[in-house]
Amino acid sequence: MLSGPTKHVETADAVMLYIVAVSVLLLIGITVTMIYFVFKYHRKKGHKPVNIHGSVLLETIWIVIPTLLVLSMFYYGYTGFRDSRIFPDDSMEITVTARMWSWDFKYPNGKVSDTLYVPVYQPIKLLMESVDVNHSFYIPSFRIKEDVIAGKINYLGFTPEEVGDYDVACAEYCGLNHAFMYTKIKVMPGVEFYAWYEKSGEVKVNDEKTEGNIQ
């Protein structure tokens, strides 16, 4: 957690950690109090129950404090997301086409591949469209996804900062081979990428089988 192949990973994981930490505290608080009361006020002990109808002070406290907490969660979640939706002007635009059950990537110079090759540190903007049913372009290691839908172009942006191979999954159910609609994104040093990019036709860089192996 808190470091990864893109800056966005750090942000997303930090927000996750924040919400989970607050949640764990609340969960422990609720559970421990409940169990404590059950032992403390067990009928065997013969206390006479006290009928407390409520307390405006307490109701206020447990509306106001959670409100502040969830507003902060909302805010961090929102800013992290907003930043991931900024597409710098120098982004490389790659067109993504999804079909049952594979992906195509088309580069500015017209080159096409079924694995996504990108140069490291280069902001990328994906313009995604489906030719059939809904799919969803998901890179778990980058903590991003966006649905890929027919008749509508959806965008996704990222700037990879670590050379390596990462899985791309389809996250929107699309029928028989949904679970096998995987491909890879290969983040390469600029030189290597442009060597590939400039060559005509579909050329495979490295061996396809170096799965998830981060150099």
Add this chain to the structure above:
Amino acid sequence: MTNSSAVLNQKSFYEEGNTKAKSGLAAWIFSTDHKRIGLMYLSAIAIFFSVAAIIGIFMRLELISTGKDLMDAQTYNTLFTLHGVIMIFLFIIPGIPAVFGNFFLPLQLGARDVSFPRLNLFSFWIYITGAILVLLSLVLPGGPIDTGWTFYIPYSVRSGTNISLAIFAAFVLGFSSILTGINFITTVHRLRAPGMSWFKMPLFVWATYATAWIQIIATPVIAITIVLVIIERLFGVGIFDPSLGGDPILYQHLFWIYSHPAVYIMILPAMGVVSEIIPTFARRTIFGYKAIAISSLAIAFVGYLVWAHHMFTSGMSDTARWIFSLLTFLVALPSGVKVFNWVATMYKGSIDPKPPFLWVMNFIFLFSIGGLTGLVLGSLVTDVHLHDTYFVVAHFHYVMFGGTGTIFFAALYYWFPKIFGKMYNIKTANIGVALFFVAFNLLYFPKFILGYMGMPRRYYDFLPEFESLQFVSTVGSWLMLITLILIIWNLMHGILRGRKSESNPWGGVTLEWHTSSPPPLENFKVIPEVKHEPYDFSQLEDMKND
């Protein structure tokens, strides 16, 4: 027995019906007695739950390791669809209102039946018709549906399976839900016992009442959507399918405008049951009665405004995304208020942790996890990563199964002596609760981690790195199977062989405990007059002397 009227009144509703047939099947399936209808729903729902749970176990078997273990991908896709459709439309949406709402709403209000008993019977038959249509969609040529319970377009327009029939079944089931809602609302308005003002109603009544409004207002949206999908499928009119010029995102909006409020149809009645059980076993008044009652209405209302949080990655405008994220966080607050008030109700009580209470403790823990992980999904940056992964699968099982499912069992164990006049084995029941806790977390907790690691949902197969956690989850499903068998066996055994129970074994004070167990045909010899607030246990002494 003689037919002197005094003795007649002692007969329970099992011994005396309101049908021409005095006994046998006809005395049940034509009965307009809300209690018999509740029990018919219970039988049907118990069967559907068991079937869908077994399907779940088979899915877990397939997921025990990578590659094909048991079935092909098409079968798996069909199974998760069926599992979801049955659990949602036949078990959890009708669940508590149809069974316990029917049985206990009139009893808790001090009424002899619901406002429209025949409409009530009709709703039951519509429900059964819908269920039969679901079954037909399995066996007719075309084959069982494989779209997931959400029927997203365009896939559901293209799939060759019996989609039209299956969604028509959901359409029919919707009417059952709407009619039940109308019936309950009228009953609450018109049939409260003398002296029962709105703020003297038990909280289960409040929750059922809020739910009924959602049923009436939200369900027509899904009905209309289904009609549009059927028109599109049969006549090729472009509404949602982009290849015909339609908009698939419009479908998602319409679907969730119903299905998100439906989430509250699932959980609100369960919250109502919790508010009954805790005071009874703590033998003190509920903490924050009005806060709990009003938070039900707040949930019902704000619940309408958050549907698009199911669509954060659908390509909606970024503005819509943050607005829905904000509203989503706000709807979490009234649920939090309830949890805090429940725990506060244990303070300075006299707590007797009998099985129904233990179920509720289970609920508070599991439901809190479900609710708190909902915050992770409500936040945009994290949802974008976790949406449509196993994190979501874990989250909704914690809310629906750990929440509503757990309370379904709690309600059964709480009202069992009232419904059947008998008692189950308390020790076995305690073991059942403990096992359930372990099995549940073993089965579902690994799914949170899997989701965070990037395992998408509705996957027939998975990458090797997910294998060990998937295995743990499958082991959990075996323990869950054993637990469910134990829990249900204990209840069955109690019904058939259980010892006779006292009329009011837990010392409850809401009106259902003011009559004999099981209650007579028209519930009360004399309609009680309400002088106390609902959870005033000082009445207990007087009740014993009655």
